Amino acid sequence: MDRVTHLALCWRVERRDGVAIGLTDHDRDLEIDGMVYRAAPGMTPSAIVRGDGLDPSTMDAKGALSSTAITGRDLIAGRWDGARVAIFATDWADGGASVALGEGTIGAVDLADHGFTAELRGAAAALDRPATEATSPDCRAELGDRRCRAAMAGRRRFARVVAADEEMLTLDRAEPSPDAWGGGLLRWFGGANGGFESAVTVSSGMTVTLRSLPPFAVEPGALVEVIEGCDKTIATCAGRFGNAANFRGEPYLPGIDLLTRYPGG
Incomplete structure (x- = not known):
């Protein structure tokens, strides 16, 4: 039982803009792998369930809005949306040995009086997304990404x-x-x-x-x-960017209106 009292839960949160913070439910700050995990006793996770199935793994984390690192203003503004979260348990009395408990991204956030609840979506939650793309007359790539390949220098x-x-x-x-x-x-x-x-x-x-x-x-x-932006049409892709070879759409594929066509129509 003495070893159980040495366990502390830690959260490492990395926002999409590169800001990273560490929080722990311990009553003192902990330094693990060169990062300081600030004491946040109000942070509590729901039950962590891990299995070998393909069901999307999610959990909730509740916390008090008492930390200067996570404020209600930033949560409402969406600054923490999509942030990556890693949760692990550490033995603070034994050199910081830790056991990973799960990781994912922040999904829905609910605010309440003096606190918040954040949904953590595991990697398996990505299986809920469509497996393939649907055809479209417009380009499905984003300007400058690895599929578009348009040079963004000077844009x-x-x-x-x-x-x-x-x-x-x-x-x-x-x-x-x-x-x-x-x-x-x-x-x-x-x-x-x-x-x-x-x-x-x-x-x-x-x-x-x-x-x-x-x-x-x-x-x-x-x-x-x-x-710079793109309206995702083949004309703009070829005319302004000279990138028609990488156009990710089907502008000449017949649509549903083909069913209504008839000789002399």
Whole structure:
């Protein structure tokens, strides 16, 4: 029984923007493999069930919003959505020997009075997704990814926000070609929105229209990175990017309207 009292649960959480934190239910901070796990006694997991089947493995973790590392404001803004989580037990009295209990990503987050509950989705949860892609006239690749292969050098530009009017932002530099930033991304650097991304619907000259407002108020002078977009049509792929060989769509595949065609129709 003496050994049981030496066990502590630890969480390593890595956000999509690269920020990583460590938490433990121990009453003191622990240093494991060069990382400090801050004491967070309010963090408690649900029962951890592991099996050899193919059912998606999930669990819940509950915690108090008392830590400066995880705040209700960041949870509501989605800063922790999709973060990778590794949970393990460690013997804090025996040199930090640890046993992995599970890992996954943060899914749904529910807020309550002075606390939160986060769903952790295991690797097997990916089996719920479709196994193959459906055909489409538009490209299914993302601009610049390993399937698209379009060179993105020179298609990313830093700018500062001059003014903001709802979803429309005015920047201090113009787009390189008409609607070049439409369908692209705008990344926020620094300030309250630092680390977030906003989808760009359309651009014109020095203005961009966002699909939705960022979580926090936009401050004039904020530094952003604007990434060129693509409307995913074969015409744009061939004309603007010269990349028709890597187009991941079927623009000439007959659609359902083929069933309604008849001679002389």
